[in-house]
Amino acid sequence: MxxxxxxxxxxxxxxxxxxxxxxxxxxxxxxxxxxxxxxxxxxxxxxxxxxxxxxxxxxxxxxxxxxxxxxxxxxxxxxxxxxxxxxxxxxxxxxxxxxxxxxxxxxxxxxxxxxxxxxxxxxxxxxxxxxxxxxxxxxxxxxxxxxxxxxxxxxxxxxxxxxxxxxxxxxVDLALFTPDGAAHPAYAGLPGPVMLHVGRVAVEKNIEAFLRLDMPGTKVVVGDGPARAALEQHYPDAHFLGLLTGEALASAYRGADVLVFPSRTDTFGLVMIEALACGTPVAAYPVMGPVDVLTPTSGAMDERLETAVERALTMDRAACAAFGRSFSWxxxxxxxxxxxxxxxxxxxxxxx
Missing domain, CATH: 3.40.50.2000 (Glycogen Phosphorylase B;)
Structure with missing residues (x-):
């Protein structure tokens, strides 16, 4: 090298x-x-x-x-x-x-x-x-x-x-993904905690594992893809915001209480570090990607996804943001x- x-x-x-x-x-x-x-x-x-x-x-x-x-x-x-x-x-x-x-x-x-x-x-x-x-x-x-x-x-x-x-x-684009700023306006009035998924809406992302969670709060999906129409029909209580970029995406991260990353096949997962830079903790399975990226103070991993979400919701957002800002392009x-x-x-x- x-x-x-x-x-x-x-x-x-x-x-x-x-x-x-x-x-x-x-x-x-x-x-x-x-x-x-x-x-x-x-x-x-x-x-x-x-x-x-x-x-x-x-x-x-x-x-x-x-x-x-x-x-x-x-x-x-x-x-x-x-x-x-x-x-x-x-x-x-x-x-x-x-x-x-x-x-x-x-x-x-x-x-x-x-x-x-x-x-x-x-x-x-x-x-x-x-x-x-x-x-x-x-x-x-x-x-x-x-x-x-x-x-x-x-x-x-x-x-x-x-x-x-x-x-x-x-x-991470450290000028864009920051904890400072407003939450996405679509979150107004939604019951908390707000649980967010960001990514392509496709079968390999295992999004149904997130949407099936039996937990209080609101599930929000940001992204588009071939599975979106079917998932919207099967999970009418979830909020599908479609593809977001720029400040709209950053506001979706920072307004969420937790990013849920259910994929078992991603090699990294850029959305995890973008969310962390906005101060939002991550819940995931203990698989490649999350095990390499997350720390005990920035995310929770468990084969029972509900447990990971529960633990992530208790994490300090300032510590998450500090860790997220350690990644730079x-x-x-x-x-x-x-x-x-x-x-x-x-x-x-x-x-x-």
């Missing part, structure tokens, strides 16, 4: 990704935030994403659009940018094309494991997650480094035979920068 102080500004960094705006998810937020920080540090960042191509819906996940790029197009775009480092952020068709181009020319690249797709596909199709690991070993195998956000994910990749992992943490960008493999004119490593 390269020391940040050795990396002069002005490096040309290429990110290839199958997840990009207008998609709204943790991968896109991470790449956008880190790209902005790298630009502020004086580096030149280009993103090759699906917004540049015609797309088709992803099987079992139509909200994600897969880019259909003509053979050779990705390579020409990479060559035209003349990058000093290449990062392949996802395991979809754009990054597969970039991977092929790099390998044919001996160009080093890094990859990242953002999304636990084997478990996601299992939750959507019933197929065993083990069926998909050969593909992920194939994709990540040639990478100089595979960037991962938590110790649990690194351990899982090592067990799966992917060992060249480097840590890349996540951050600048630090995340520095970790990303230090994990990259720098290229010489022939594509091979050179000193930073």
């Amino acid at each position: 390269t020391e940040i102080g050795q990396i002069a500004p002005g490096r040309r960094i290429l990110i290839v990704t199958d997840a990009w705006a207008p998609q709204v998810n943790g991968v896109v937020r991470t790449l956008q935030s880190v790209s902005a920080e790298l630009g502020a540090m004086g580096h030149v960042v280009d993103v090759i994403g699906p917004d540049r191509f015609a797309t088709l819906p992803c099987p079992t996940y139509p909200e994600i659009r897969l880019a259909m790029a003509a053979p050779g197009t990705i390579g020409r775009m990479i060559a035209a940018f003349r990058p000093d480092a290449i990062h392949l952020a996802t395991e979809g068709p754009l990054c597969v094309a970039a991977r092929r181009w790099c390998l044919r020319r001996g160009y080093h690249f890094t990859t990242a494991y953002h999304t636990n797709f084997p478990d996601y596909v299992q939750s959507r199709t019933g197929l065993s997650a083990d069926l998909f690991w050969p593909y992920f070993r194939w994709f990540h195998g040639p990478a100089s480094a595979v960037l991962t956000s938590t110790p649990s994910i690194r351990a899982g990749l090592h067990r799966a035979g992917i060992s060249q992992t480097h840590h890349w943490g996540r951050g 600048r630090r995340s960008a520095e970790q990303f920068l230090g994990s990259l493999h720098w290229l010489g004119e022939d594509g091979y490593a050179r000193a930073a």
